[in-house]
Amino acid sequence: MTGEDELSAPVARAPSIVGPPSLVQLAADALRRMIVGGDLLCGQRVVENRLTHELGISRPPLREALRVLEREGLVRQVPRKGVIVTPLTLHDIYEICTLRAEFEGLAVRLGVPVRDPERLRRCRTALHRMAEAAGAADQSAYLECSFEFHVSVVGLSGHQRLEEAYRSLQLQLMLSMALNRRAREDETLTEDVARHERLLALVEEGEPARVLAELARHGDRTFLDGIETKVDGHTEEALEWLRRQREEQR
Amino acid sequence: MTGEDELSAPVARAPSIVGPPSLVQLAADALRRMIVGGDLLCGQRVVENRLTHELGISRPPLREALRVLEREGLVRQVPRKGVIVTPLTLHDIYEICTLRAEFEGLAVRLGVPVRDPERLRRCRTALHRMAEAAGAADQSAYLECSFEFHVSVVGLSGHQRLEEAYRSLQLQLMLSMALNRRAREDETLTEDVARHERLLALVEEGEPARVLAELARHGDRTFLDGIETKVDGHTEEALEWLRRQREEQR
């Protein structure tokens, strides 16, 4: 049962080795990049005609792409008024971060004595690219590789749904990061890489508890700085959580 | 910055008297019902033209609805081949159930000393409807109300993303239930209601640990019967999990 019979193996994900990618997928990818890249800001209205002209496609595929992004939580569609880039409240940040931590924990518990070496290789590749981007001080590339690394770590569990949910969450988090985007120094980047390397080393070691402990200390809390000045929609739970995070940060 | 009430007040949900029913939403709902209701079986091809005639709508809104359902995991869209109702493997069932349990646990831990009485009221309403459906031996209504009850329990956490992810998972589980749909006796139904009532009572009591314990015993494992004869795509993790479930069932 160790082999992968490609007929009934949902694990061996080979989406588009061959085949023209549909315009919907392309448009969705492009929109994602525009949103997390900061070209479209939170709360900003997204006019369909504008985008069709910009992307060079027609409205139907664009609308389908927007539906996809809506399900991913990146945009909100108001029935007769159009779509806007999801405006994040403090409560949203709270939701994203709590779920994200939970997902990472579950992934480690499910997958840390790693069964499939291929999964580990994916993590290592992502980490390697991270280091490269850090060396080149390419911030956007670093962000993208970091994204891929975290997703691949969750992918260690071999849990597609978990990975997908995590990817969606991570995207929303990057959406919030676009708010306080500031240049990080190179040393911060290489330090980040070191942290991730430590994490992966623990993963390879195969002790779930130690990975979980590292994860608890690992969390990127940089985006917390000055959050309350930029978002509103405070809730009791969210404020409580924010206080706790601030304490742990020291 | 004073205008744009829709942006700065996402909490105050505008109670639009007339809800403009978008055809996309309507079509998505209809398709969901058709799928979990068993009108469309797993793996079956979904032809767009067929459905447009059946639903009386045009292809664009239908396609958008299909994109939504794809993101929800109910259908799979293969680029130049069309869409099929997601065929579930044993590994899928394993994924759904593990995530589902995790979500319920997280929701209870986050929300069980319930803060907002309104959330509890939602649970009670759903439970009441469940009892009614059980009394009327209306199996499909019972299933739907049970669905709503579980979602509302997760909603106790006040965690929209968690609730949404849970709803999606629960839908997929109902998709798998459509495989071995067999008439349950009324006593099973009322027994089910009793179990759910016990759960809600513990929730109102406000002790997270006790709710979690009840949840661990609560799981519907009926859909496990004869699973391995109906689905393929076994993985190591899934088989292990299935063994464990079987043991706990006794």
Added chain:
DNA sequence: CACCGGACTTTTGTCTACAGCAGGCAGTTC
């Protein structure tokens, strides 16, 4: 008798066009 090639049919992917609603602007009235 089995296998291969080509034309046909079906189905998807995309585009253009039209109808209906929302918000802004100007004219009018109190």
Added chain:
DNA sequence: GAACTGCCTGCTGTAGACAAAAGTCCGGTG
């Protein structure tokens, strides 16, 4: 001068149509 009302522009929602690709069936051939 201010507020209300009617028009008007622009956008979204939906429909129908066209082109390309995949699947299928039939006939020919080894």
